[in-house]
Amino acid sequence: MKFVIVFFFVAITTSLFSQPKKPNPNKEAIIKSVEKHQQELITLSDKVWAYAETALRETKSAKELADYAEAQGFIVKRNLSGMPTAFTAEYGSGKPIIGIMGEFDALPGISQKAQPTKEPLNVGAAGHGCGHNLFGAGSLGAAVAVKELIQQGKLKGTIRFYGTPAEESVGGKIYMARDGLFADLDVCLDWHPDTEIAASTQSSQAMVDFIVEFKGKAAHAAGDPWNGRSAVDGLEAFTHGVNLLREHVRPSVRMHYAIKAGGDVPNVVPEYAKVWMWVRDSKRTIVDEVFGRVKEIAKGAGVIAGVESKVTVLSGDYEILVNKKGAEALQKNLEILGPITYTEDEIAFAKKIQEVQGGEQTGRDGKIYPLKETKEHPEGGSTDVGDISWLVPEITLIATTAPKNTAWHGWSVVACGGMSIGHKGLVIASKSLGMTMVDLFENEQLRKDIRAEFDQRKGKQVYKAYIPDGPAPVPNDVK
Ligand SMILES: [Zn+2]
Secondary structure (H helix, E strand, O other): OHHHHHHHHHHHHHHHHHOOOOOOHHHHHHHHHHHHHHHHHHHHHHHHHHHOOEOOOOHHHHHHHHHHHHHOOOEEEOOEOOEOOOEEEEEEOOOOEEEEEEOOOEEOOOOOOOOOOOOOOOOOOOEOOOOHHHHHHHHHHHHHHHHHHHHOOOOOOEEEEEEOOOOOOOOHHHHHHHOOOOOOOOEEEEEEEEOOEEEOOOOOOEEEEEEEEEEOEOOEOOOOHHHOEOHHHHHHHHHHHHHHHHHHOOOOOEEEEEEEEEOOOOOEOOOEEEEEEEEEEOOHHHHHHHHHHHHHHHHHHHHHHOOEEEEEEEEEEOOOOOOHHHHHHHHHHHHHHOOOOOOHHHHHHHHHHHHHOOOOOOOOOOOEOOOOOOOOOOOOOOOOHHHHHOOOOEEEEEEEOOOOOOOOOOHHHHHHHOOHHHHHHHHHHHHHHHHHHHHHHHOHHHHHHHHHHHHHHHOOOOOOOOOOOOOOOOOOOOO
């Protein structure tokens, strides 16, 4: 009996003393810094939200973030890797070098006001349907907080913010990585807007993005079709082949395509056809294998139709190499910060969106859950963060910026990203990532453990980017 009582007492005291986890002074300073700069960060995010510039055209957005970093005392390098909107902002010197990434590109055609019913801000314009306005400003807020500690001599080393364009298209990070811009990092961090908060232990899908073109010979479709060779026949044979292949790939493989050119009129044998396609899987190695078969199908389709076929890679992403040690460090900081709380108005805003979209009206999820086990196959979606995670250990946060049961890359995500629901996600991201960087600067053993896990997970697989040689395809009118 006595044993039981003692055990009970110990259990109570442990829980009493372990409940309010007090951050160390440097982490307290991070929280205070983010709160001090909070309004500026929200203004930055809101400006980028309103600019809503698409991939490789994010000139005003990138300038806004880079100018802010410069004003905060960072050394800013702009126009990197041939992309006018790629930049880095660095402060401090020597090792360790900790990186944090920020995105800022929007998605075409989903302009939306910051309100819970669908109405474009500018008809036909782009919108931040992936919340990258929050992503950029939130990461920069964490970098600024860390910079202040380095400046005060409380942390030693270098903090580097990466302004990474075009996540939604060609993957600006991959071009920056090709130029070695991530090569000297000890650890890199990022976050992404989401419908819940988590120190991410989940991967993403690897993918390859490519086009297949067919060139034939035009002829009058009724007069002398025997003199023509139809590029559309080639395209149809190709897509038919791809659809036969579906039966013989692993269930985790995804193949999707859009026909971009398929002839102009029925009475001319079409000379040219083009299909745009992505192949995805949980593993890059499988993507390579399936892509090899798709290339053979393109060749065969050309033979069938008597036309030329050509496959051109546009870009591709690796799956994220999860780092559990890094996620554990981030998780502890999320637990120190505790959940996001929402006002009645914010909950009503979220429920209205869920009602309009026909989803269950659960409101918002600001809870901090225990760390999850890594799923064998990630949920659908790819990111160029994946590539970076094969070059340097990566720690990823997801934070609530929109309600569950809403269509991602849609108007409701744009709406929430332009008001306080999104802003609260930005703030928890700045704080928790800043605090985790404090751990990384202060704790050499943590850095070693993270690196050891990275080496072990990466194994002997050699990183090779899925991007064509030459510069990123920046539109001619972007300066
Ligand atoms: Zn995104």
